[in-house]
Amino acid sequence: MTATGSGTVPNPTSAPEGPVRLFAAGADAGYSAHRETYGHLEIVKGGPGLRAELERSGLEGRGGAGFSTARKIDAARQSVSDRMFPASAVVIANGAEGEPRSIKDSTLLRHSPHLVIDGLLATAALVGASRMYLYSSPESLGALRSALAERRDTRRITLVQAKETFISGEASAVVNAIENGIALPTDRTVRLTTSGLRARPTLVHNVETLAHVALIARFGGDWFRSEGVGGDAGTRLVTVSGAGQRERVLEVPGDARISDILEAAGVSTSVVSAVLVGGYHGTWIPADDLSVVLSKAALAPYGGRPGAGVLFLLARDECGLQVTASITRYLAEESAGQCGPCLYGLDALATLMERIASGRGDHGLRREAERLGLSLIGRGSCHHPDGTAGLVQSALSAFASDVEAHLTGRCRRTARV
Amino acid sequence: MSEALWAFGRVSGAMSLLFFTASVVLGIITRSGRPLPGLPRFSISLIHRNIAILASVFLVLHVVTLILDPFAHLRIIDTFVPFLGSFKPFWQGLGTVAFDLILAIVITSLFRRWLGARLFTAVHWFTYAMWPIAVVHSIGNGTNGTNKWFLLFVVICGVSVVSASIWRVSGRFLEVAEARAGRAR
Amino acid sequence: MSAAKKSTSVLHIDWTKCDGRGLCAELVPDLLGRDQWGYPIALKGSPSARSDIPLPSQRMDAATDAVRLCPVLALKIVRAS
Ligand code: SF4
Ligand code: SF4
Numbered sequence: 001m002t003a004t005g006s007g008t009v010p011n012p013t014s015a016p017e018g019p020v021r022l023f024a025a026g027a028d029a030g031y032s033a034h035r036e037t038y039g040h041l042e043i044v045k046g047g048p049g050l051r052a053e054l055e056r057s058g059l060e061g062r063g064g065a066g067f068s069t070a071r072k073i074d075a076a077r078q079s080v081s082d083r084m085f086p087a088s089a090v091v092i093a094n095g096a097e098g099e100p101r102s103i104k105d106s107t108l109l110r111h112s113p114h115l116v117i118d119g120l121l122a123t124a125a126l127v128g129a130s131r132m133y134l135y136s137s138p139e140s141l142g143a144l145r146s147a148l149a150e151r152r153d154t155r156r157i158t159l160v161q162a163k164e165t166f167i168s169g170e171a172s173a174v175v176n177a178i179e180n181g182i183a184l185p186t187d188r189t190v191r192l193t194t195s196g197l198r199a200r201p202t203l204v205h206n207v208e209t210l211a212h213v214a215l216i217a218r219f220g221g222d223w224f225r226s227e228g229v230g231g232d233a234g235t236r237l238v239t240v241s242g243a244g245q246r247e248r249v250l251e252v253p254g255d256a257r258i259s260d261i262l263e264a265a266g267v268s269t270s271v272v273s274a275v276l277v278g279g280y281h282g283t284w285i286p287a288d289d290l291s292v293v294l295s296k297a298a299l300a301p302y303g304g305r306p307g308a309g310v311l312f313l314l315a316r317d318e319c320g321l322q323v324t325a326s327i328t329r330y331l332a333e334e335s336a337g338q339c340g341p342c343l344y345g346l347d348a349l350a351t352l353m354e355r356i357a358s359g360r361g362d363h364g365l366r367r368e369a370e371r372l373g374l375s376l377i378g379r380g381s382c383h384h385p386d387g388t389a390g391l392v393q394s395a396l397s398a399f400a401s402d403v404e405a406h407l408t409g410r411c412r413r414t415a416r417v
Numbered sequence: 418m419s420e421a422l423w424a425f426g427r428v429s430g431a432m433s434l435l436f437f438t439a440s441v442v443l444g445i446i447t448r449s450g451r452p453l454p455g456l457p458r459f460s461i462s463l464i465h466r467n468i469a470i471l472a473s474v475f476l477v478l479h480v481v482t483l484i485l486d487p488f489a490h491l492r493i494i495d496t497f498v499p500f501l502g503s504f505k506p507f508w509q510g511l512g513t514v515a516f517d518l519i520l521a522i523v524i525t526s527l528f529r530r531w532l533g534a535r536l537f538t539a540v541h542w543f544t545y546a547m548w549p550i551a552v553v554h555s556i557g558n559g560t561n562g563t564n565k566w567f568l569l570f571v572v573i574c575g576v577s578v579v580s581a582s583i584w585r586v587s588g589r590f591l592e593v594a595e596a597r598a599g600r601a602r
Numbered sequence: 603m604s605a606a607k608k609s610t611s612v613l614h615i616d617w618t619k620c621d622g623r624g625l626c627a628e629l630v631p632d633l634l635g636r637d638q639w640g641y642p643i644a645l646k647g648s649p650s651a652r653s654d655i656p657l658p659s660q661r662m663d664a665a666t667d668a669v670r671l672c673p674v675l676a677l678k679i680v681r682a683s
Binding site for chain 3: 450
């Protein structure tokens, strides 16, 4: 199965089989190991080939929002062609990874930087972009700098260091950081694909998304779909952490069950009482439900989504409410403080969660936390309030019986010690 | 004729000071975010603006009549460049400074939607310099500047603006001060 | 066209600017309330449309006043394409 058409040139190397795709070239893969494994990717400007393969692949963004990659590229191309005064597009590879429980992007950038670079070049060629940026956390800069130096087609890629804050990876914050050196989200009335960096049509793609693009450009959309299912085609990177486990990154098929992923990570589900899925803006899934598939469709009933692929484990002897309270406090501290409801609302929400978790309170607290959380949704320049409110809401329902126990004065977990 | 100009020049100056005082106080109330009994916030904001416009009109009349008045020895350049005047150049110069500041404040207010909130706010701060300069000018330059009635008028204006300003910098100034306490912005 | 009756404009709130002074909530009280810190909150519609509040055409004038009077220029009317 190879991609055909003018987007890419058919590739002689055989496609990776099984779910290990992004790391098939081995640890710390240099440019030669990369090309031996995946073959050389001839970048051809424009053309419907890659565009059609991306559509066929059903690839969705791996940064958190999970938006269709083909749609996003279409929007940028549309904006380029709609303009009265021509402006070429900009493509940004986003490796900021502000999510504290995720290391999949830095792991990818360390071991497979050339896939990300290939994906960046191929996407730029597809939308006719003249400038490319690699926005990366400080720890990955070294690996990227040497990877860029290894090849000659990277002259138009600029490496930019990301701030290590939770929201530094938010798309408008990425653009703001590159343009003005300020890693804060900006108020928007038009999409970045319409007007982003220096008012150009701008594509901000997560680095994992771009690595998948590099493989789809080589082996085609049908190959991509040979793992995973439906809207969750292909593979995704997940980071498993918490409950005393060493942080681990795994590449899993899009239809993998959470319990299977934990097993593959060497975690016995018997030590786990719940899993926070997606990241700090994510959703708690109780131990009884861990057979659920880590996919958009399967998580929807829980109000969750795979997000950035974070699986954060809660140990049996940990209190989910206390953990949620401290995450909420962290998120409140990480508010950029630009938007009133985020600045004041998250602080108040964290205080409420702390009071519920401390076991000093009454039933009014839970209702107040629910009401406040709901009132914050949609009232910020980014989704930080929404995500934080979602986390609290999910904790209140996943740990409903714990909430009950706390409000009647005792924590069922930590009190046992 | 010139007697009338002279008289009108003085009265319009005093009117201008009165209306600017009212506008400053209303502006401070607007900034607090609080409504007044029977006056919603947007009304205070509108009255603040309209009174400031009225004050500016009187200010222009004040300046124009004194340019027309041969006794005042006021040239057009003196309305823009301070301290060049032949009659009490220092006191008159203060008036010129205040006039220039008002010009800047009014222009940035009228065009704030194009200039942006940042410049508008920054220039609006000049008000706190403009108002006392205007008061000193009125006392030092005015023919009745040291007249008892005029001084009483100035004292009333001064007490209003000073007490509003003290309220302005107090901790409970904002309507939402209590709710927002503890989180810096 | 009767379908055109439905307004496609929204009142956009720039949260990075809004200081919660509450003038807008007075001018379009049917669309906006205030939270405990004074910031506006849409009274109707889905939570995800709280930064871009759909404007019924008969509220257009009031919303325009709110845009003009917001002391920090945090509001604008965006005509959806
Ligand atoms: S919602 Fe919060 S995190 Fe997002 S831009 Fe506003 S203040 Fe910053
Ligand atoms: S009038 Fe402006 S500053 Fe005041 S609450 Fe409305 S949007 Fe915010």
